[in-house]
Amino acid sequence: MIIPPWTASRPRLSESPQRTQGPGKRSEGSTSVHEAERLQDELKESVVRTSAPIEPPRTVTGLDVTYDTGSDRAVAAAVVVDVASLEVVEVAFHRGEATFPYVPGLLAFREVPLLVAAIERLSTPPALLVCDGYGLAHPKRFGLASHLGVVLDLPSYGVAKTAFVGEFTPPAEQRGAHADLTDAGEVIGSVVRTQTAVKPVFVSAGHRIGLDDCVSLTLRLSGRHRIPEPTRQADIESRKMLREWRSLE
DNA sequence: GCGACAG
C-alpha cells in the first residue's frame, strides 16, 4: 500500500486558521495551510482526466467520515457495495483523530488520512472510490475525490450534497435529469437529479474516470434515496461506529 | 473591501 506523501508534514491543529481569516491571509509564523496548498499544487499535476468509458465495476467503495462533537475524534468508513444488487459486501473502519482543520478547498487534508486508513483495512482492493465531496469541481480542480484517487492511484469521483464552485441551471424535476456544472468556461461536473422532485446532487470526476460514467453510475447507485448507496451507507456506518465508540468510554 | 465557502 502506498504511503501518502504528505503525511510527513502534517499541519498542527494549533495552527488552525480562525473563522474570520481565510487561507493565506494569516500573519507569518505558521505555515500549515500554506504548506497544504503547496502540496496540493504539486499533487494535482498527477490527476488523470479522461472521457474514455471504463469497464463497469462489479463493486464500488463508498467513503465518509463522521466527527465527534467538539473534539477531532472521527470515524472513517469504507463500504463496498455490489453494483448490481446495491447490497453491502464489506465494511471497514478507522477510528482516529483529524489532524487538519476544515478549510474550504482543503478538505482532503482533513479526511484523506482517515479514509486511507479505513480503505487499507478492506480485505479486497477497491475498484472505484466514491467520495462525499468534490473531485475536479474544485477551485484548483483538485478536490477530495481527486486527491484520494491520486494518492491511492485508483479511479474515483465525488458526490456532494451542496454547491461549492461552478454555475448551473437547475435540472428538470425528473429522476435522471442533469445539467452541466460549469466554471471559467469549462464543464467541471454535473448537477444530477437522483430522485424526482428531490434536491439534486453535485457529481464530479476525481481521477481516471470520465464525467459521463460518474453520472450514469451515480444514477445506477441511487436506489430510492437522494444519496447513492455507497456513500449513504458509509455515512450510516461511520455514525453507527462513532456511537459505539462513545458508548464504551 | 465584502461575502461565500465541499465536510
Next chain:
DNA sequence: ATCTTGTCGC
C-alpha cells in the same frame, strides 16, 4: 461536520 422536535408524506 455538529447542535436539535416535531412534522408532513410515501
